[in-house]
Amino acid sequence: MGSASRAIPLKYSAAEAEAKWRAVWDENGLHRWDPKIDRAHTFVVDTPPPTVSGSLHVGHVFSYTQTDVVVRYQRMLGKNIFYPIGWDDNGLPTERRVQNYFGIRCAPHLPYDPNWKPSSDRQDKDKVVEISRRNFIEACAILTAEDEKAFEKLWRTVGLSVDWSLQYATIDKHCQRISQLSFLDLVAKGEVYNTVAPTMWDVDFRSAISQAEVEDREIGGHFHDISFEVEGGGDFTIATTRPELLPACIAVVAHPDDARYQKFFGKRAYTPLFEAPVPIVAAEHADPEKGSGILMVCTFGDIMDVQWWRKSGLPARQVIGLDGRIVAPVFGNAPFDSRNPARANSNMQLLAGLTVKQAQKKIVELLAHENSSADGKHKALLADPKPIMHPVKFYEKGDRPLEFIPTRQWFQKILDHKEALLAQGRKVEWHPAFMQTRYEHWVQGLNQDWCLSRQRYFGVPFPVWYPIDKSGAPDYGHPLYADKAQLPIDPLTDCPTGYSTEQRDKPGGFTGDPDVMDTWATSCVTPQIASHWQLDPARHHGLFPMDVRPQAHDIIRTWAFYTIVRAWNHEGQIPWKNALISGFIVDKDRKKMSKSKGNVTTPEGLLTEHSADAVRYWASRARLGVDTAFDKKLFEIGNKLCTKLFNAAKFVVGHFDRTNLDLNKLDLAAICEPLDLALVEKLRTVISEATRNFDRFDYAVALQGTEDAFWNFCDHYLELIKVRAYSESDSTGRASALATLGWSIRTFIKLFAPVVPFVTEEIWSWTFAGEGRDCSVHTSSWPTIEEVENVERPANAKAFDAALELTGKIRGAKTAAQKSLRWEVKSVTATGSSEAEEALRTVLADVLSAGNVVQGGFKFVRGEAEPGQMFNVSVILAEQWVAPARDAS
């Protein structure tokens, strides 16, 4: 390549270069996966599908970039890269966004209107329009498609080297098919069941949710001291935060060793206001230290109630409806016993229809005004409620506390398999390793099977129908499952085999399961979705188990966990060999960035303000698993690095063009000067370390080592060899310098390519670009020390350090005298050991020419140097400015 063909801009323009290379990469299909290459030579990524219904977060840019850096390294190793991208578009977040965006709500009973179109700029958007289920799903699809385009644009801007032909969306037909196949496989293996059970329920979304989606929130509440009358005389006081559950009380329990209550065990108590007889029972979970040591078991206040109720065999008394309002059961009929049904029912009527919060207020009034018993001797509410702050369980996306409500749900067996799942987790390599502990703790702490079903619309339906018996009741005990070949199906529009459409919802006919799956029930099969499990066995086995799963630590309990569960269910395997757990971006006060705190920088803003390379540099500086403070200065540093790379490369190219040498035909055999040999030796270490660290997914450490070496190369090596490189007379020395320069800059460009792919590609295009894989730096081969195996080792290991030390001291003298670094030096006297003299000998000419020391101006004296120094140096500068000679030789 001659100099004429090069058009190197004076300054590097990131915006221009990045736009150019993005387009070129797309055209060349540089990031395409090749299905013909075997597993051993393929690097497979289980890319997280971001939730498109929210805006992306700088944390996403941060962690996705980290993955891309790892991938780009693997690509340079020559691996075939399988790097898909998905969009998580089903689920509650999408429904909520669609409702607000279009001002609509799903009303499943309405018929489909084929002419209805959603509109985001309706005048009367605050007036909610009810639409059919199918129209609602269509609206969801329209908005998510728009969101996905915006996401794709962002990922392209940041330069993710994903294969855009491997795109999927969790709501698309393919994902539905895999999710349903996965479900049917669980059916075949007896791993799922449907049953009516008390399940955590969000009263606003009106859906069941799973343990993994629960979070605690510290909220205000009140302790109420309520007196219960004991059958046959006596009383006790219960302290409760949930007096509205009084009608749902089925028992009271105290610890078996609690002397205060032992006398009551076996007797019955009467609930205030309702006078329902409830057994007084000993139970281990009652803590004598807490409250009054005796507590109500209600159906259902919390998970303890549920667990105790299961063991007790007592009937449930459900008083909270699916909408979070109090229902009015009739006392006097089982299971709502009462000594005084008339009084119980009149009290119940006062509560009926109220929300939990309203009911609590009402019942406190009633308790305050009424006596607990018919004889009037017992006050029910013993004191004013005492305010407390206590943690309460919420759906992570919900606004009101969760209730336990018995509903029919699909569950996947988890509790039976804890040991196996722990073992699977141990087979995965977690990066950083301590993240495995989080997985272990989560699995050990699980107390419920996975509730798979959600009473929502925009999601993957269960491929299930139920027969309807003669009386018109669905027979949930004998579900009709879809054939695998039929998938994907929607049981609300498709028919089970052997039935016809007219039989839908008719006695003797069938009914479709109305629920959709938990969004994680789709996300957890992303490896199978990408590998086409059960659809294309060859492809599946060519990709599975995958190499890496990148994700954040907050979803170890959901995404990582469920993915491990399903891979084990289906094939007894781990889904991936490595879990790369990224840290969070936190603000200056080390708080997690979140919209509600108003401390969010948007990714779009980030990428208009800074170049993609600068953003990528920022992300690459942070190690896996380490939360990092958002610091704008890192972008500046990244920018500087790019500029420096550009300029250093320009410098090297200049020398090759001037001497008519070809960068693509480096003559490494010409490297013979001791300083050059020393540099090559330094870079051998840099290459080995970077490779070792990249192999361990320690891209940040690799970057740090490369960066340090590069700035040293620029500040010291380039200065030291300048005179020799420009020399007209020392052709051997010049050839050695140029070959070293060419190889070094090529090495640096490659080492930096995964982190700053745009500027390195730009440089590559006018330096080393060639045919085949060498058309792009990103498919060129990762540097190895074998490239320079024929370059001899430096004779003196300390030569480089000696050169740096003497150079530094000459520079220091000039700086101290406030003179230019080009200022002429009359004499330099170095004092040191013979060892130091020997180290310096071979590189002395380079040092003296770089320091502009006059001919014959150097003297070495044997003697003692300061501790930690190779030599002491005294420098005498010229009295006047003398222009330096161009050719020092």
Add this chain to the structure above:
RNA sequence: AGGCACGUAGCUCAGCUGGUUAGAGCGCUUGCUUCACACGCAAGAGGUCCCCGGUUCGAAUCCGGGCGUGCCUACCA
């Protein structure tokens, strides 16, 4: 309440399989327009390595106990 991590220069972070005088970048101070780069270069100031014990010839590093921060989990009558 338990677990996991973190606490090093004004800031962001390395170092932590124990070993001369604890590092980098940014910021700050002082110089230098130098033939790749002033988005540069050189030099400089700046640290009770959170605290208290212990092990050791020697501790930022290992052990014990605190304190502080973040996250996860549990309890939550």
